[in-house]
Amino acid sequence: MVLTENSALIFRLRGVLEFSCQLDSSDETQGQSAIRKSFQALRSRVSSESLVFSVCNSAVLLWPNKGLQSTAEHLTEGTPCRDIQQRTEAEDGGSKKSKRKRDAGPSVVNLKLLLEVTASGDSRALSLCREAKQQHSVRMPLCVDCVFSASGQDSLGSVCSFLVGALCGQLSDMEAVVLKYRKGSSLLVPQPFHFQLPESSGLVTVIYPAGVLDSQLLTVREELHGKYGLPSDRPYFRRANAFHFPDEAYKDGYLRNPHIYLNAPNVEEAMVSVVRGVYSYHHYMQDRVDDNGWGCAYRSLQTICSWFQQQGYTDRAVPTHTEIQQALVDVGDKEPRFVGSRQWIGSIEVQAVLNQLLEVTSKILFVSRGSELASKGRELANHFETVGTPIMIGGGVLAHTILGVAWSETSGDIRFLILDPHYTGGEDLQIITDKGWCGWKGPEFWDQHAYYNLCLPQTPKTI
Secondary structure, rough: OOOOOOOEEEEEEEEEEEEEEEOOOHHHHHHHHHHHHHHHHHHHHOOOOOEEEEEOOOOEOOOOOOOOOEEEOOOOOOOOEEEHHHHHHHHHOOOOOOOOOOOOOOEEEEEEEEEEEOOOOOOOOOOOOOOOOOEEEEEEEEEEEEEEEEEOOEEEEHHHHHHHHHHHHHHHHHHHHHHHHEEEEEEEOEEEEEEEEEOOEEEEEEEEEEEHHHOOOOHHHHHHHHHOOOOOOOOOOOHHEOOOOOOOOOOOOOOHHHHOOOOOOOOOOOOOEEOOOOOOOOOOOOOOHHEEEEEHHHHHHHHHHHHHOOOOOOOOOOHHHHHHHHHHHOOOOOOOHHOOOOOOOOHHHHHHHHHHHHHHOEEEEEEEOOHHHHOOOHHHHHHHHOOOOOEEEOOOOOEEEEEEEEEHHHOEEEEEEEEEEEOOOOOHHHHHHOOOOOEEEEEHHOOOOEEEEEEOOOOOOOO
C-alpha cells in the first residue's frame, strides 16, 4: 500500500486463515511441496466467491469476488468508497468520532475477512481413501493484515479488488517466510508489519517470522534498505518502527507526540525544526510513583528513552526511577544509598544513564545564564534537523524536555517547543495542549539568571 498526504481513508482488512498440511519428515522435497500446495489452496479460497468482507461497526457484508455483491442495495462497484465510511459513522451513532482537537491522520475503515462455509451448486458424494503412512500434521493460524490507501472518490470496486490482490500477495510472502525458516516439521508463524517510509515511499508491508529477534533479521533489513533506497544510519524496518494506525489506542496508556496537535508559532521567516519520530509523554505522578517536586529530570529522561525504544534503537523498556538510580550507582556517580531516595538528577546524570543503559552518547551544551538560550537557535535547529532526538534541559531546580525550535536566522527571534514533565494530571490531550504543558514558549520562559545544561542525545548508526 502507498500512503500519500492526499489519502483520506485507509481500508484495513484483517482476519485469520487456518494453515494445515501433512509433512513427511523423511522427505524434504515432499515437505516443501506440501507447504506450497497448502498456501496455494488458501490463495484459491480467498480468490473464490466464498470470500466475504464484513465492514466493522456496520451490518454491511461485501462479496468482492461476486461482482461486489452487498447486503446494502445501494453499494455497487462504482460507489465512492467514502460512502462506506459515512455509513459506519452513521450506524455507530458518531461514537467513533475522534475526541482529539484535530485529526492527525487519515480515517481507518476496518474490514473483517470471512469465508462462507457452504458453497452453492450440486452436492456430490464424498470419496474416502485410507493411506498408511507416517506423517506430521501441522496446523497454525495465519493472521492476515492487508491495507489500501484511498481517496474518498475511489470506487468501492477498485478498493476491494486491490485488497483481494494484496491478500493473495501476502499469502505468497508468508509462504516464502515459512519455507525460509522451516526446520523439519517445525514452522514459524509469519506475521505482517506495516512501515511508513519517509517522503513519498509510502507504507510497506513486511512479513517477519514470530520468535526471531530483530537482531537476527539484520540481513533482511539490509535488503529492504537497499530495495527502497534508504540510508543505513537509522532503523526503518524494526518491529518497533511499525506504523501505528490512528484509530488504535496505545496499550500502555501514555500519550504519544502531543506536539503534533499544536499550531506552529507566529515567528516571521522562522524555520521550524522538531523532534523526529515518536515518543511517549512522561510526567509527574505516573506509574503510581509520587515524584512531585523531585522527579522532573527522571521523567524527561524517560521521555528520551521512550524515543529510542519507539524508533527501534533499543528493545529495553523505559527505565523506572529505581533503575535510573541504580544505573548511576553502577557507573560510580552515586553512592548505594542513592537508590530509593528522592534526590534530584540533572543533565550530566541523564547523559550517564543513557550511556549506561542504552549505550547512547550525548553532547552537553552549557549556558551560564538563561538569557543566553535565545542565542542558541542555530545549534538547536541543527540538532533537530540532523539528529532529531528530544533534548533534556536542566537549570536551577527544574528540568524540561525541548522538542523543537522555531528560529529566524534573519531576526534571531526564537520559540521553544517544550514538553513539561511537571504536569500531574491524567492523560488528557486537550488539557495538556490548551494549558501549555506541551506548547511553544518564548525566551522569557527560562529563568534569565540561572545557568542551564542541555543534554543532546546522539543516535547510533544502525539499522
